[in-house]
Amino acid sequence: MTQNDTFELQGFTPYLLNQAAEATGSRFQSIYKSKYGMLRTEWRVLFHLGCYGDMTAKDVCDRAGLHKTKVSRAVSALAQKRFLERHELPEDRRHERLTLTRAGRRAFEDLVEDAQNFDQQLIEHFSEGEIETLRLVLKKLAEL
Amino acid sequence: MTQNDTFELQGFTPYLLNQAAEATGSRFQSIYKSKYGMLRTEWRVLFHLGCYGDMTAKDVCDRAGLHKTKVSRAVSALAQKRFLERHELPEDRRHERLTLTRAGRRAFEDLVEDAQNFDQQLIEHFSEGEIETLRLVLKKLAEL
DNA sequence: ACCTAGTAGTTGCTTTTGTAACTAACAACG
DNA sequence: CGTTGTTAGTTACAAAAGCAACTACTAGGT
Numbered sequence: 404m405t406q407n408d409t410f411e412l413q414g415f416t417p418y419l420l421n422q423a424a425e426a427t428g429s430r431f432q433s434i435y436k437s438k439y440g441m442l443r444t445e446w447r448v449l450f451h452l453g454c455y456g457d458m459t460a461k462d463v464c465d466r467a468g469l470h471k472t473k474v475s476r477a478v479s480a481l482a483q484k485r486f487l488e489r490h491e492l493p494e495d496r497r498h499e500r501l502t503l504t505r506a507g508r509r510a511f512e513d514l515v516e517d518a519q520n521f522d523q524q525l526i527e528h529f530s531e532g533e534i535e536t537l538r539l540v541l542k543k544l545a546e547l
Numbered sequence: 548m549t550q551n552d553t554f555e556l557q558g559f560t561p562y563l564l565n566q567a568a569e570a571t572g573s574r575f576q577s578i579y580k581s582k583y584g585m586l587r588t589e590w591r592v593l594f595h596l597g598c599y600g601d602m603t604a605k606d607v608c609d610r611a612g613l614h615k616t617k618v619s620r621a622v623s624a625l626a627q628k629r630f631l632e633r634h635e636l637p638e639d640r641r642h643e644r645l646t647l648t649r650a651g652r653r654a655f656e657d658l659v660e661d662a663q664n665f666d667q668q669l670i671e672h673f674s675e676g677e678i679e680t681l682r683l684v685l686k687k688l689a690e691l
Numbered sequence: 692a693c694c695t696a697g698t699a700g701t702t703g704c705t706t707t708t709g710t711a712a713c714t715a716a717c718a719a720c721g
Numbered sequence: 722c723g724t725t726g727t728t729a730g731t732t733a734c735a736a737a738a739g740c741a742a743c744t745a746c747t748a749g750g751t
């Protein structure tokens with residue numbers, strides 16, 4: 404193998420981010436996929452509603468940085484699983500308020516536990532300072 | 548909006564990783580997509596060959612953690628663009644050595660510049676210590 | 692030589708995503 | 722009232738990813 408020493412792929416931030424996100428994300432996905440047959444976008448919508456309360460699909464798009472078609476399909480899937488209900492807002496019938504059903508909230512709370520355990524297992528490999536820096540940097544990177 | 552205060556989505560590591568990876572990755576993708584019509588997996592294969600020298604598709608799979616079908620299709624696409632050539636190894640005709648063509652190497656070197664500039668713009672928002680910690684933690688997370 | 696098991700890589704089919712066009716509803720202005 | 726522009730959400734079609742079955746080849750017995 405001949406190599407080019409001017410660039411180190413292992414030091415390229417987007418590549419590292421992708422590898423880490425893929426590794427952790429796919430392991431975590433297997434949990435909610437096997438338990439509830441949910442896709443990643445469905446999990447995100449569920450968690451947005453569970454963590455931040457009722458909102459419209461548009462709100463989810465803005466908060467999560469997801470395209471509206473993705474959210475639309477995830478909402479349909481969650482509605483079909485009877486995890487949420489849609490209520491047209493009378494003051495503007497274009498919007499619909501999304502609300503978790505009792506079953507949806509139960510699933511959310513169950514998955515919150517899994518998420519906490521999973522996160523715990525991840526962060527215990529690092530010091531508190533490292534985790535603090537990681538979170539700070541990731542949040543900034545996501546907003547750039 | 549009613550809310551559940553027991554879990555903070557913004558503190559969940561896989562979610563943060565995903566948001567940061569998505570934000571930076573999609574911006575960077577637009578560069579090589581517009582310049583060379585490459586997909587993310589094609590970019591990765593190109594960079595593996597460019598950075599680490601000739602190898603087989605299997606080697607790329609192992610190093611990059613990609614499924615062989617994804618790599619197979621990326622290799623076909625890069626071959627069609629005349630960015631690489633495949634050479635069956637005489638000692639084991641199941642393997643094929645992948646080699647960048649002159650055009651492939653030119654594209655690689657061009658994109659290395661873009662990658663360096665891009666990375667520079669990312670990391671200049673942070674201190675050296677933060678970047679060092681970030682890289683360390685991301686590498687470990689990718690290997691867990 | 693033959694049979695079995697395993698590997699590198701491809702192909703076909705299904706699921707998921709991305710993009711753009713669409714519907715329905717509102718708002719502001721003439 | 723229209724007409725124009727804008728927004729929330731859906732749908733239809735194309736591109737891409739995931740998965741399983743397949744081909745071609747090698748290796749290791751027997």
